[in-house]
Amino acid sequence: MTTTSERSASSTGxxxxxIDAVVVGAGFAGLYTLHKLRGLGLSVxxxxxxxxxxxxxxxxxxxxxxxxxxxxxxxxxxDPELEQEWEWTEKLPPQPELLRxxxxxxxxxxxxxxxxxxxxxxxxxxDESAARWRITTDQxxxxxxxxxxxxxxxxxxxxxxxxxGIETFxxxxxxxxxxxxxxxxxxxxxxxxxxxxxxxxxxxxLVAETAEKLTVFQRTANYVLPAGNHAIDPEFxxxxxxxxxxxxxxxxxxxxxxxxxxxxxxxxxxxxxERNAFxxxxxxxxxSELVSMLTGYTDTLTDEAANETAAQFxxxxxxxxxxxxxVAELLQPSGLFGVxxxxxxxxxYATFNRPNVRLVDVSAxxxxxxxxxxxETTQESFEFDDIIYATGYDAMTGALDAVDIRGRxxxxxxxxxxxxxxxxxxxxxxxxPNLFTITGPGSPAVLxxxxxxxxxxxxxxxxxxxxxxxxxxxxMEARADAEQxxxxxxxxxxxxxxxxxxxxxxxxxxxxxxxxxxxxxxGGVGAYREKCDQVAADDYDGFTLAR
Ligand code: N01
Numbered sequence: 001m002t003t004t005s006e007r008s009a010s011s012t013g014x015x016x017x018x019i020d021a022v023v024v025g026a027g028f029a030g031l032y033t034l035h036k037l038r039g040l041g042l043s044v045x046x047x048x049x050x051x052x053x054x055x056x057x058x059x060x061x062x063x064x065x066x067x068x069x070x071x072x073x074x075x076x077x078x079d080p081e082l083e084q085e086w087e088w089t090e091k092l093p094p095q096p097e098l099l100r101x102x103x104x105x106x107x108x109x110x111x112x113x114x115x116x117x118x119x120x121x122x123x124x125x126x127d128e129s130a131a132r133w134r135i136t137t138d139q140x141x142x143x144x145x146x147x148x149x150x151x152x153x154x155x156x157x158x159x160x161x162x163x164x165g166i167e168t169f170x171x172x173x174x175x176x177x178x179x180x181x182x183x184x185x186x187x188x189x190x191x192x193x194x195x196x197x198x199x200x201x202x203x204x205x206l207v208a209e210t211a212e213k214l215t216v217f218q219r220t221a222n223y224v225l226p227a228g229n230h231a232i233d234p235e236f237x238x239x240x241x242x243x244x245x246x247x248x249x250x251x252x253x254x255x256x257x258x259x260x261x262x263x264x265x266x267x268x269x270x271x272x273x274e275r276n277a278f279x280x281x282x283x284x285x286x287x288s289e290l291v292s293m294l295t296g297y298t299d300t301l302t303d304e305a306a307n308e309t310a311a312q313f314x315x316x317x318x319x320x321x322x323x324x325x326x327v328a329e330l331l332q333p334s335g336l337f338g339v340x341x342x343x344x345x346x347x348x349y350a351t352f353n354r355p356n357v358r359l360v361d362v363s364a365x366x367x368x369x370x371x372x373x374x375x376e377t378t379q380e381s382f383e384f385d386d387i388i389y390a391t392g393y394d395a396m397t398g399a400l401d402a403v404d405i406r407g408r409x410x411x412x413x414x415x416x417x418x419x420x421x422x423x424x425x426x427x428x429x430x431x432x433p434n435l436f437t438i439t440g441p442g443s444p445a446v447l448x449x450x451x452x453x454x455x456x457x458x459x460x461x462x463x464x465x466x467x468x469x470x471x472x473x474x475x476m477e478a479r480a481d482a483e484q485x486x487x488x489x490x491x492x493x494x495x496x497x498x499x500x501x502x503x504x505x506x507x508x509x510x511x512x513x514x515x516x517x518x519x520x521x522x523g524g525v526g527a528y529r530e531k532c533d534q535v536a537a538d539d540y541d542g543f544t545l546a547r
Contacts, residue, residue: 027055
């Protein structure tokens with residue numbers, strides 16, 4: 001372990017700053033990592049590509065962007081005063097409120113001084129002789145660090161459509177995940193939205209309110225549950241704050257990072273009336289959550305017939321809301337419910353009753369080209385003033401692949417992962433000592449309340465570094481057999497569910513050529529935490545610790 005002071009070395013003639021840890025990304029994960037490592041006395045440099053901190057909540061400034069986990073559960077738990085002093089205003093806070101929160105945290109813990117904005121890390125190369133990471137940025141900076149912590153986000157590498165001509169379009173183009181800083185006015189304009197995932201579902205109703213004409217290009221219909229957002233009930237806020245320790249513990253021990261009463265029966269073990277009464281209660285309850293419909297019965301995510309009962313209930317609601325039967329039919333998903341990311345929406349289906357909104361089914365007539373003036377499908381030419389790409393992300397691995405990460409012997413991480421990511425616990429990779437991936441592939445990450453998973457990973461990594469220091473250990477590296485076993489386990493648990501049966505970014509199928517594997521661990525955050533804690537308790541079983 002190095003000392004905690006910064007110093008300079010000049011092995012190559014060029015001055016290289018030496019520090020203890022580089023953290024890539026200044027979202028919720030990167031900022032908490034900085035806080036924790038600083039608390040251990042380490043020197044830390046955070047690099048962030050954006051003009052501001054906030055990660056996902058910095059980039060996703062599109063109209064309607066809001067989280068779909070309750071505000072009282074989607075925040076940091078590490079500081080009891082912080083969690084008491086911050087007042088949430090809505091059940092599901094909008095992006096500006098989340099960005100205010102993260103900026104408040106940065107100021108409160110004096111984090112900004114170690115965050116360098118507008119700086120993208122381009123390479124991280126392991127120097128075996130020095131047992132250090134050499135980090136290069138697009139600003140020409142090179143820094144040497146004992147630890148490289150990738151807090152690059154799971155959904156931060158935007159994906160466009162795979163058709164030619166994107167750059168030829170003469171109107172305005174937007175990707176929901178890279179939205180401009182200033183307000184965008186769509187009034188009087190002809191707007192296209194491509195994509196009907198979480199981002200599309202949120203942006204479509206708001207753009208429809210002002211655009212002269214909105215055309216939505218849908219490839220796969222999605223199950224959209226009512227968000228039921230509302231001003232936060234002050235009594236609810238007081239109650240949760242009065243028992244936050246117990247609430248946090250329950251969330252950490254749960255399946256998805258949001259504690260729910262455990263289901264005890266299967267959907268097919270109860271009568272149709274009872275089942276539908278449950279689904280209706282969830283649909284109508286303004287306090288229900290995204291996971292309510294997923295976890296009400298034991299078998300929704302594992303049994304196709306059980307799953308179909310929830311799916312049909314939602315299809316029936318769509319038919320009730322959407323007045324044109326042909327449009328309603330297009331909006332009704334045919335696939336499994338909940339195993340492609342389910343979505344919360346506000347007035348989503350009702351938006352298709354507006355006279356200025358048209359739905360185009362690009363599964364029947366695919367997009368073929370972006371032109372100077374709009375879009376072409378196999379059947380029709382469209383003219384637009386604006387195109388909004390709500391086309392998602394190269395999830396879980398995209399942001400890591402974007403950095404040239406090279407471990408022992410110069411081996412590239414992206415080559416090692418050519419057939420899918422191989423990690424130990426989603427945290428570490430054999431051949432890449434002292435490199436940690438916060439909510440990396442193979443961890444619960446996107447299959448959980450991200451704040452619960454981020455804090456668990458950061459705490460675990462900080463404890464590991466602290467242990468290394470106390471034992472005089474220089475490097476910690478996942479063993480190849482341990483990561484093989486873990487990766488096999490991630491796939492095996494995934495195969496026990498319906499997740500691999502549908503195309504989705506959970507299995508990488510949204511990016512042409514991406515290996516089709518389970519990218520996140522569906523074993524539950526509680527069970528996963530126990531496993532990580534056991535590994536630590538067993539002297540970091542599965543890792544090689546070297547002096
Ligand atoms: O991206 P997506 P997203 N031609 O991948 C379509 C989180 N999130 O940004 O389904 C035509 O889900 C694609 O069609 P298909 C959340 O975890 C959370 O919406 O592949 N269409 C799909 O409809 C979420 O899951 C929140 O057939 C094309 C859409 O684009 C994740 O981020 C809010 C196409 C992409 O949907 C990603 O959500 C926002 C093509 N060539 C995001 N390519 C909240 O917390 C893609 N599509 C509420």
